[in-house]
Amino acid sequence: MPRPVPKKEQILDAAIEEFQKNGFLGASMDRIAESAKVSKRTVYNHFESKEHLFRAIMELVLDQLIETVDVRFQPDHPLKPQLLELARAEGKFLRSEKYMRLFRLVLGETIRDPKLAHVLESGAGRVSVFDDFMKDAYAAGALNSSDFAEASEQFISLIKYRAFWPYIVSGHIITADEMETIAQNSAETFYARFASNTSK
Amino acid sequence: MPRPVPKKEQILDAAIEEFQKNGFLGASMDRIAESAKVSKRTVYNHFESKEHLFRAIMELVLDQLIETVDVRFQPDHPLKPQLLELARAEGKFLRSEKYMRLFRLVLGETIRDPKLAHVLESGAGRVSVFDDFMKDAYAAGALNSSDFAEASEQFISLIKYRAFWPYIVSGHIITADEMETIAQNSAETFYARFASNTSK
DNA sequence: TCAAGTAAACTACACAGTGCAGTTTATCTA
DNA sequence: TAGATAAACTGCACTGTGTAGTTTACTTGA
Numbered sequence: 402m403p404r405p406v407p408k409k410e411q412i413l414d415a416a417i418e419e420f421q422k423n424g425f426l427g428a429s430m431d432r433i434a435e436s437a438k439v440s441k442r443t444v445y446n447h448f449e450s451k452e453h454l455f456r457a458i459m460e461l462v463l464d465q466l467i468e469t470v471d472v473r474f475q476p477d478h479p480l481k482p483q484l485l486e487l488a489r490a491e492g493k494f495l496r497s498e499k500y501m502r503l504f505r506l507v508l509g510e511t512i513r514d515p516k517l518a519h520v521l522e523s524g525a526g527r528v529s530v531f532d533d534f535m536k537d538a539y540a541a542g543a544l545n546s547s548d549f550a551e552a553s554e555q556f557i558s559l560i561k562y563r564a565f566w567p568y569i570v571s572g573h574i575i576t577a578d579e580m581e582t583i584a585q586n587s588a589e590t591f592y593a594r595f596a597s598n599t600s601k
Numbered sequence: 602m603p604r605p606v607p608k609k610e611q612i613l614d615a616a617i618e619e620f621q622k623n624g625f626l627g628a629s630m631d632r633i634a635e636s637a638k639v640s641k642r643t644v645y646n647h648f649e650s651k652e653h654l655f656r657a658i659m660e661l662v663l664d665q666l667i668e669t670v671d672v673r674f675q676p677d678h679p680l681k682p683q684l685l686e687l688a689r690a691e692g693k694f695l696r697s698e699k700y701m702r703l704f705r706l707v708l709g710e711t712i713r714d715p716k717l718a719h720v721l722e723s724g725a726g727r728v729s730v731f732d733d734f735m736k737d738a739y740a741a742g743a744l745n746s747s748d749f750a751e752a753s754e755q756f757i758s759l760i761k762y763r764a765f766w767p768y769i770v771s772g773h774i775i776t777a778d779e780m781e782t783i784a785q786n787s788a789e790t791f792y793a794r795f796a797s798n799t800s801k
Numbered sequence: 802t803c804a805a806g807t808a809a810a811c812t813a814c815a816c817a818g819t820g821c822a823g824t825t826t827a828t829c830t831a
Numbered sequence: 832t833a834g835a836t837a838a839a840c841t842g843c844a845c846t847g848t849g850t851a852g853t854t855t856a857c858t859t860g861a
Contacts, residue, residue, distance in 0.1 A: 408806085439806085440808065441808090442806075446806085
């Protein structure tokens, strides 16, 4: 294998932008070729159809949507600051413009074609970090409810709804300050509801 | 005024379905005419363009997205069951298939064209019922925080995220039982965080 | 020499929107 | 009650445009 020719990536970059801007149906292969500074034929040499190019992008993008948050519960530390840390980490992850834009692209096409839904579920829908955190927290006696799936979902709801909604609805990406407020308030509410009496 | 011809409504019905199924770009005026059992020319006699037809539908649909929930805080009653009632009312409203499908249509097009966003904000984004409820509850001393906008948003987050997410992501409309569980858990969490000590 | 790329013309098709000759329908009038 | 009238509707051919994907003839660099 010679060198990792950059043409393919030029095409992918241009395609991501085009799909993002116009959606699958609105995207034009001619424009993609043009803005990738590549002949149309070259596009088709790398990707046999629009559909294939789109799917290639989806896969590429999915890797970047995989939750990178990795906060684990530490039994010997108090719960509250750990909740805040978890909320902040999730918030930081959600707030990146790259994530938001990719998510929007995927969401838009998922709505168009529900068959793509599993893509979202396996990507953005990942909740395992929260689940694991809650499971460990309960095992350590820090939670007052054994239903850690419920606890996990509520925490996620508090954070994600307010982070996403403004963007979905009006394209507004939440500021770092707004996100910090959301993280604090979410942690506070979660603590009020789920912290065990014995936990500090 | 001659007669209230039903053709226009046949067209609107067919168009709603077509736009819902294929989105604005994917929708075909020929198919709309065909499934409305009307000639294409008739479609254009009623609506001068695809865009006009789409906007007519948006307006039609918006009226149906206006929040119909009307639960007011009653100072002489305990807070907790009132929270549950509010959550249930919101849940019932959200859960109707008509609402879900229309919402999805609007959301899809909003993502395609953020200029349509204000449509959603003035419709589904209405939070005044919750705001009013919280304001009254605070005035009656039932809440432990003066920030009723925050309280309101958190309550909404707990309910809406879990009601919408499955549908947006996979087309799954939540069952009445699932919604009831969400309402109860949301009310419980909200109460744990925001109920004043003096409230019963 | 040859693999990869370029540019531009070309095919085939789907679609929005129009024009028009003729038909249906409801309502008003004699 | 028969028939006139106007408006709504039909069916269909047609224009123009944008697009996915292909073909062809040419270039470039190793």
